[in-house]
Amino acid sequence: MRASEIREIFLKFFEKAGHMRVASSSLIPFSDPTLYFTNAGMVQFKDVFLGAEKRAYTRATTSQKCMRVSGKHNDLENVGHTPRHHTFFEMLGNFSFGDYFKEEAIAFAWEFLTKTLKLPKEKLIVTVFEKDDDAGKLWLKHVSKEQIFRLGEKDNFWSMGDTGPCGPCSEILWDFGSGKITKKDLEGDRFMEIWNLVFMQFNRGADGVMTPLPKPSVDTGMGLERLACVLQGKKNNWETDLFVPIIEKIRSIVNLPPLPQGENESTVAMRVIADHVRAASFLIADGLLPSNEGRGYVLRRILRRAIRYGRKLGMHKPFFAAVAEIVMKEMGKAYPELLQHKETVEKVLTNEEERFLETLDRGLNILEEEFKQLQKAKQSIVPGEIVFKLYDTYGFPKDLTELIAREKKFDLDEKGFE
Incomplete structure (x- = not known):
């Protein structure tokens, strides 16, 4: 059903x-x-x-x-x-x-x-x-x-x-x-x-x-x-018809072969992108735009997390609009506002991708260099000033920096950032 x-x-x-x-x-x-x-x-x-x-x-x-x-x-x-x-x-x-x-x-x-x-x-x-x-x-x-x-x-x-x-x-x-x-x-x-x-x-x-x-x-x-x-007799929500068409679209765009069941880096990345683009599409259709404060900043954080996961799948150009098109196709009948604001949704997604992709690589390079220095010094805390620089200059939300650091077994200097 x-x-x-x-x-x-x-x-x-x-x-x-x-x-x-x-x-x-x-x-x-x-x-x-x-x-x-x-x-x-x-x-x-x-x-x-x-x-x-x-x-x-x-x-x-x-x-x-x-x-x-x-x-x-x-x-x-x-x-x-x-x-x-x-x-x-x-x-x-x-x-x-x-x-x-x-x-x-x-x-x-x-x-x-x-x-x-x-x-x-x-x-x-x-x-x-x-x-x-x-x-x-x-x-x-x-x-x-x-x-x-x-x-x-x-x-x-x-x-x-x-x-x-x-x-x-x-x-x-x-x-x-x-x-x-x-x-x-x-x-x-x-x-x-x-x-x-x-x-x-x-x-x-x-x-x-x-x-x-x-x-x-x-x-x-x-x-x-x-x-x-x-x-539908599934063990997780990602295998239902609410997500399979979106994930399959992402897989075709990034040119990945079918993956074995279970969690691995690529499946996690596709799930995050599917979830975040779906959420962003609905938020934008309801009139929210990415910004640096309040609700708009939550939308920006969601999209920048998704962009970074897209990079992990090898994507260096905008592709969220194509993913959002599947969201609208699947859910537009139940929620007609998606179709009514289709052009706005696609334009906002693409603009946000283009904007962050300009600074993403530079920010990632700074982080990688910092990780190397910390490993040499046998330390595990990313300094607050680095976290703030990534946020202020390169548009990295703190939770995105924290996510990347955690993957490399590092923590953030929360007090130093504040």
């Missing part, structure tokens, strides 16, 4: 259950200064959860564009190295604004996964907040006691950020393995979280105090990439 079909089946399921289908909001949460980017489906409904806004519906369903590259939710360093971390991803969600609560949310999730998608019940594991007895009892209507695990606040109490709506949550995990399960097993790669059901009960203020929300509500989120991975 293609990811585009999964997305539509999800939205139609909840439409039939009385939910309003609501379009994804922008990746740029213009009305919320506490967030750099939209990082969850509930962001566009934040004021509804707080009781500050009323809408014509009390149930909603969305496929929301999300970015996790800053603040509390930041997956940037893991991209390419793990089976399931991305900067941009799609979050499928259903929401109740003071309408239904835990019992219905749990029942909806179980029906969709086991009846609509026909996933085997024995492969699904559930976690609940250790103090949430209600959720624990409700789950026993659907799964055995052995499939339910109680976890602490770190794992099963969700909040959008340091402040805002929050509450206990219940996660549904997919079991890639078989046999007996212990709580410690949940931390390994055998299990993958596919759906998080958040029971919004509180609003956390700047002082950390939690006050009850006007009406308990429900906010759920399920990564489309992860669900596609399960339904």
